[in-house]
Amino acid sequence: MSKPVTTVHAKDPIWRRSAAEIRRARSVAWAFARRDLQLRYAQTRMGWIWSIGQPLLAAAIVLVVFAWIVRIEAPNGLSYPLYAFAGLPAWLMAQHILLQGAPSLVHNQHIVSKIFFPRTALPLSKAGVALVDFAVASLLFWLYRGVQTGLWIEGLHWVLFFGLFGGCSALGLAYWIAALSVRYRDGLALLPFLVQGLFLLTPIAYPTERFANALGDQAWLLYLNPFVALADGMRFAWLGLGECQDIHLLAFGVGLGLFITGTWALKSVERTLIDDL
Amino acid sequence: MSLPSSIAIQTTGLAKAYRGRGAFKGTHYWALKPLDLEVSEGGALGILGPNGAGKSTLLKLLSGLTHPTKGGYQYRGQMTSLLEVGTGFHPDLSGRENVYLSGALHGMTRTEMAQRMEAIQAFAGLHDQYMDHPIKHYSSGMKVRLGFSVAAHLHADILVVDEVLAVGDASFQAKCLQSMESQMSDHGRTVLFVSHNLYALQTLCPQTLWLERGEKVRLGPSSELVTDYLQKVQTTSSSFGEIEHSAAKGSGKLRLTDLEWKAGPPQTGVANTLRVAYEGEGDHHDVDIRLNVHGNDGRFLAPLAMHAHGFTPATLPASGELFVHFEALPFMEGWYHVDARVTERGVVAYEYKNLWGFQVASGGFLAQAPAYTAGKNGLHLNQTWSLER
Numbered sequence: 001m002s003k004p005v006t007t008v009h010a011k012d013p014i015w016r017r018s019a020a021e022i023r024r025a026r027s028v029a030w031a032f033a034r035r036d037l038q039l040r041y042a043q044t045r046m047g048w049i050w051s052i053g054q055p056l057l058a059a060a061i062v063l064v065v066f067a068w069i070v071r072i073e074a075p076n077g078l079s080y081p082l083y084a085f086a087g088l089p090a091w092l093m094a095q096h097i098l099l100q101g102a103p104s105l106v107h108n109q110h111i112v113s114k115i116f117f118p119r120t121a122l123p124l125s126k127a128g129v130a131l132v133d134f135a136v137a138s139l140l141f142w143l144y145r146g147v148q149t150g151l152w153i154e155g156l157h158w159v160l161f162f163g164l165f166g167g168c169s170a171l172g173l174a175y176w177i178a179a180l181s182v183r184y185r186d187g188l189a190l191l192p193f194l195v196q197g198l199f200l201l202t203p204i205a206y207p208t209e210r211f212a213n214a215l216g217d218q219a220w221l222l223y224l225n226p227f228v229a230l231a232d233g234m235r236f237a238w239l240g241l242g243e244c245q246d247i248h249l250l251a252f253g254v255g256l257g258l259f260i261t262g263t264w265a266l267k268s269v270e271r272t273l274i275d276d277l
Numbered sequence: 278m279s280l281p282s283s284i285a286i287q288t289t290g291l292a293k294a295y296r297g298r299g300a301f302k303g304t305h306y307w308a309l310k311p312l313d314l315e316v317s318e319g320g321a322l323g324i325l326g327p328n329g330a331g332k333s334t335l336l337k338l339l340s341g342l343t344h345p346t347k348g349g350y351q352y353r354g355q356m357t358s359l360l361e362v363g364t365g366f367h368p369d370l371s372g373r374e375n376v377y378l379s380g381a382l383h384g385m386t387r388t389e390m391a392q393r394m395e396a397i398q399a400f401a402g403l404h405d406q407y408m409d410h411p412i413k414h415y416s417s418g419m420k421v422r423l424g425f426s427v428a429a430h431l432h433a434d435i436l437v438v439d440e441v442l443a444v445g446d447a448s449f450q451a452k453c454l455q456s457m458e459s460q461m462s463d464h465g466r467t468v469l470f471v472s473h474n475l476y477a478l479q480t481l482c483p484q485t486l487w488l489e490r491g492e493k494v495r496l497g498p499s500s501e502l503v504t505d506y507l508q509k510v511q512t513t514s515s516s517f518g519e520i521e522h523s524a525a526k527g528s529g530k531l532r533l534t535d536l537e538w539k540a541g542p543p544q545t546g547v548a549n550t551l552r553v554a555y556e557g558e559g560d561h562h563d564v565d566i567r568l569n570v571h572g573n574d575g576r577f578l579a580p581l582a583m584h585a586h587g588f589t590p591a592t593l594p595a596s597g598e599l600f601v602h603f604e605a606l607p608f609m610e611g612w613y614h615v616d617a618r619v620t621e622r623g624v625v626a627y628e629y630k631n632l633w634g635f636q637v638a639s640g641g642f643l644a645q646a647p648a649y650t651a652g653k654n655g656l657h658l659n660q661t662w663s664l665e666r
Contacts, residue, residue, distance in 0.1 A: 003354035003434060008349050027381060031381030038370065039370065111364055113342070114361045271344030274337070
């Protein structure tokens with residue numbers, strides 16, 4: 001039985017990715033995600049109830065601020081909670097991926113500097129955890145929607161599609177910040193503001209039409225934020241509202257671009273990562 | 278490039294440069310200069326050298342943690358590197374879950390780890406009930422045992438090991454050494470082994486590579502190399518001129534600057550005083566200096582330790598001297614070398630392996646008693662022989 005020979009050379013191209021490496025990244029990500037899920041609510045009194053409690057709290061905040069204080073109304077006489085909550089589970093997922101995934105290399109540097117595994121695995125593991133949250137929150141919204149307008153399942157594949165798109169966009173951004181954080185931690189210092197800014201710039205709690213009201217012809221600028229497509233997509237999937245416009249393609253393109261370039265960015269710092277971290 | 282069938286690892290011109298930092302910004306230095314090396318299958322190669330010799334860089338390159346600047350390497354089969362015991366262990370997870378996690382980080386599936394669980398548990402000597410407890414409730418010894426046990430049961434054709442035997446109690450260390458030996462003899466594994474424990478290195482590895490300042494000094498039979506290496510450490514560092522402080526580990530707040538026998542060349546059984554000079558910044562609080570004395574074959578012999586010998590000053594001046602008095606020097610004739618470790622409030626301020634060496638001249642331990650001769654050197658203990666009970 002002959003064993004495989006591995007060759008490593010200084011001049012190896014950066015983009016050399018084997019099937020084995022992708023498998024390895026997946027299995028390490030799964031192991032980390034499993035660890036995070038197991039430890040999730042360790043030493044909390046309420047334990048797993050928090051996985052329901054957290055999205056409910058987020059929903060309550062949106063309701064208090066945007067429905068009662070700012071008094072935003074849903075278009076077409078829709079109930080505001082139904083309108084606003086449709087995009088909330090997906091946004092919470094994106095937020096989790098950004099806040100947890102971007103600093104994951106720095107937070108785990110004691111592991112990263114002692115053992116090699118594809119570095120994309122760490123942010124990816126956070127996305128795995130976020131996906132579980134997304135499923136729980138979506139289930140809650142599905143029940144709520146069921147109570148309001150009757151049970152329905154025909155749009156669920158769209159929920160999954162836009163959910164994956166949102167996850168990939170957030171992951172791409174997290175990859176970028178993680179890759180930069182190897183040498184410059186500035187991205188991590190900006191992270192809370194980035195997340196807050198994105199939340200305010202993403203039409204989750206208010207209608208997308210407000211963009212045109214505010215910026216007129218320059219409204220396309222706001223579609224550079226891929227999460228706009230996520231918010232509109234989720235309202236389309238859950239509520240059948242709106243349709244895909246050309247301008248959405250811009251948001252889709254940015255999201256996809258972020259994912260591809262982010263993966264490349266992390267991959268290209270991978271081999272000298274521990275020299276700088 | 279093709280790898281000859283009997284070779285497990287081959288490096289060709291393997292080299293690594295790091296960017297300079299701080300005052301050296303814009304420059305770079307070679308942590309490892311082009312190295313050609315071959316390790317045959319089932320063989321064991323020891324690597325020795327002073328701090329900053331490039332040992333760790335070589336291991337980091339081979340384990341894929343960092344990429345070569347020049348040259349490259351090839352290896353056959355699966356390689357697992359062990360730069361630390363228990364990497365990835367999480368305090369809140371149970372022993373069992375940590376075994377799975379650690380395995381996954383090394384590329385092992387859950388099923389593979391489950392099959393090995395019993396053996397891992399047995400080797401670590403942990404009871405069933407402990408395996409399901411969070412490891413934050415373990416003693417540090419238990420954690421180390423579990424960590425090494427996982428490592429010993431990973432599937433690998435090539436094992437790259439850095440200093441991991443330096444942990445745990447003596448009996449567990451012996452067990453680890455034995456396990457490493459059987460990995461080679463029974464499983465035909467190839468081992469690359471870095472250790473400051475020159476005794477373990479000689480026991481485990483027939484061949485040793487001697488690195489210094491990123492360069493190969495020699496490659497040859499371990500016993501020969503270890504003897505020569507210790508001689509060199511002792512001759513070059515009798516004064517501290519040759520010591521590169523940048524290679525020391527620790528915060529650097531306090532640095533040892535000189536070690537010297539005050540009453541001339543030390544002789545067995547004769548009174549002498551060791552002067553320990555240091556420098557640093559600001560007053561030092563709760564300082565503990567440990568000088569670990571090793572024999573000529575690298576065995577650990579005795580500590581010269583401030584706190585353990587009842588000297589615990591609350592503060593020390595920024596720079597100064599300390600004196601260690603011996604009424605009758607217990608060291609037998611021969612060469613000794615010293616590892617230093619200085620802590621301030623438990624934080625390591627200065628750590629240097631093979632910092633200094635000294636030669637002890639022959640003499641009787643007691644006045645008028647004949648000198649004791651043996652193949653190895655060691656220590657005399659105070660004792661009284663008589664016919665009475």
